[in-house]
Amino acid sequence: MPFSSLPRPVAEAITERGYTAPTPVQAAVITEEAIGRDLLVSAQTGSGKTVAYGLAMADTLLGGEEHLPRAGEPLALVIAPTRELALQVQRELQWLYAKLGARVASCVGGMNIRVEQRNLSYGCHIVVGTPGRLKDHLERGNLQPGSLRAVVLDEADEMLDLGFREDLEEILDLTPPERRTLLFSATMPKPIAMLAKRYQRDALRIQTTSERESHADIDYRAMAVAPADIQNAVVNVLRFHEAKGAMVFCATRENVRRLSATLTERGFSAVTLSGELSQNERNHALQALRDRRARVCIATDVAARGIDLPGLELVIHAELPINPETLQHRSGRTGRAGKKGTCVLIAPYQRRRHAERLLRAANVQATWESVPSAEQILARDQERLIESLASVEIGDEDREAAAKLLEMRSAEDIAAAFIRAHRQSLPAPEDLIDSAPAPREREQVARPGFEEAVWFRINIGRNDNADPRWLLPLLCRRGHLTKRDIGSIRIFADETRFEVPSALAAKFKDAVRRTAEDGDGVAIEAAGDAPPPADRGRRPYQARPTGERRGPPRGPHRGPPRRRS
Incomplete structure (x- = not known):
């Protein structure tokens, strides 16, 4: 038996749980060489570390x-x-040690400390907690460390990143030396x-996987977009993949709230995880994801740390992670326990090089591609609809209604009405600004309809915050055009040039002439x-007179021109 070296009640519990063979990290920690020794383990996120220790x-x-x-x-x-x-x-430890009758107590921030104190006073075999709350119980005398035979530090690198080093050292110094x-830790x-x-x-x-193997179950993709299009890009990525579960990462609580409002308005069933939520609110959010009442979770790095959600197929980095370790931990929410997952990195155009360095540092091979367009999303919807019809069970009542x-x-x-109803139940895809710089590895290709275009100029450039x-x-x-009728936009220091299809050029000229009075100097x-190609260099340095206000240049074109009343 693969778990024959374990105590019989533990081996029975893990077999009944459905484990047929240990994962690499689980096999490594129960070898004869590891018995009774201190262990320093780095393994892939989602590889079964909790059961392993x-x-x-x-x-x-x-x-x-x-x-x-x-x-x-x-x-x-x-x-x-x-x-x-x-x-x-x-x-996890409760079911693993259930046949041994183990009592497992928790001590975490956000929960009622008196309830935790009472549970500790009743006696327990294992205590699981966060550094701050454990230190609090030790100082109050509620937690007695004198009988401890083992101490486990899970996600140790994250605890150090969060500033818990002193708390950890104080806790470890109070435990028996033997x-x-x-x-x-996922990283070392x-x-x-x-x-x-x-x-x-x-x-x-113990190191059970190499850096390259740790990403084998995750398909990495990267997309460069205009800064103003990041939220629209998130919408289109979610719609294109239609994952059973998806997690979107932001850098701050405010950005979590903003993106959550956008997705909810678009019709996505979304919940949030951030540090400002109470434990009860966080539990409700996680339960909504587990029972499929919500399919998208928008979270900060800290709030989503260590969360294991079944069926999480897609991770989106709406904001770039701060370092390669954060990239690994975010991405590790998917592709767990041998299941495949997709990770999408969304980078503003001006930060593409930074994103490429980040991927290289994490030893990740990502495919750079465009954000899915509305046409691609609708085509994918049609494919999914056809695939779903193959498994639909049709009863007699359904056939009678169909005959009528x-x-x-x-x-x-x-059929057309059915397709229309299906599409209306889904969030609409977004149109993105088509002002992307041409990738270096490809030649510039004209958009359909712009093979013969007329270039125009506007007297507003980068110096006017265009x-x-x-x-x-x-x-x-x-x-008097729509944004689909505007082609490439190239911003220079003192002007901006853009293209209009030749078939609409005359109409555009006439409309511009008739609306000149509303132009406000434009x-x-x-x-x-x-x-x-657009000039993307830095502005030349200009000395300012003493006492001049710093910041963006003031003038009529600092922002969108105002209509005259």
Whole structure:
């Protein structure tokens, strides 16, 4: 049997759970070489680390006996960086040690500390908690560390990143020196090695996967977009993949709220996870994701740390992670336990090089591609609809209703109505600003309908804070066109050039002439031949007179031109 070396009650529990064979990290921690030793383990996120250290400390908790002693002072302490991860670990250890009658208590921030104090006073075998709350219970005398036989640091690198180093050291200094110390981390930076050197004795180093193998189950894709189009890009990526579960990462709580409002307005069933939520609110959000009442979770890095959601097929980085480790931890929410996942990195045009460096540092091979267009999304919707019809079970009542409909309308009309109803139930895809710089590795290709285009110029450039976000509405209003009728936009220091299909050029000129009075000093005229690539260099330095206000240049074109009343 693959788990024959484990205590019989633990082996039975894990077999009944459906495990037929241990994962690589689980197999590594139950070898004869690892028994009784301190462990320094780095393994892929989602590889079963929680069960792994549960198996590793089973013999230590039993101490050579067949049964656990009566619950009293805890025998094992598990420290995790976040509330969600700590509660998840508690659930895993409860079923793993259920046949041994183990009591597993949790001590996490955001929960009623008096309830935790009462649970500790009743006695327990294992305590799982976050550093701050565990330190609080130790200072109050609620948690007695004198009987600890094992201490586990889960996601140790994240705890150091969050500033818990002093708390961890204070906790470890209070534990018995003869304890086992099991340190688990997805990455192994230098601070982790220093912590291990101080608190571990003759630790066995276990690394079950290489950097390249750690990304094998995740399909990485990267997309460069205009800064104003990031939210629209998120909408289109979600619509194109239609994942059963998706997680979108933002850098701040405010951005989480803003993106959540956008997605909810578009018709997505979304929940949020950020540090400002109470534990009850976070639990409700996670439960909504688990029972499929919500399909999208917008979260900050810290709030989503260690969360394991079944069926999470898609991760979107709406804002670039701050370092390669954060990229790995975010992406590791999908592609877990041998299942495939997709990770999409959305980068503003001006930060593409930074995104490429970030991917290289994380040893990730990503495919750069365009954001899915509305046409591509609708085509994918049609494919999914056809695939879903193959598995639909049709009853007699359905056939009777279909026969009545066929008497009233043709089969083609009924099918078309069905498709229309299906599309209306889905969020509409977004149109993106088509002002992307041409990728270096490809030649510039004209958009359909712009093979023969006329170039125009407007007397607003980079020095006047020209931006497609307000230039497009201005051009459409002045020229009586839609944004689909505006082609490439190239912004220079003192002017901006754009193209209009030759078939609409005359109409555009006439409309611009008639609306000149509403232009507020904005001049639009034909530009002749196609301009050179847009100048993306820095503005030349200009000395300011003493006392001059710093900031964007003031003038009539600092923002969208105002209509005259």
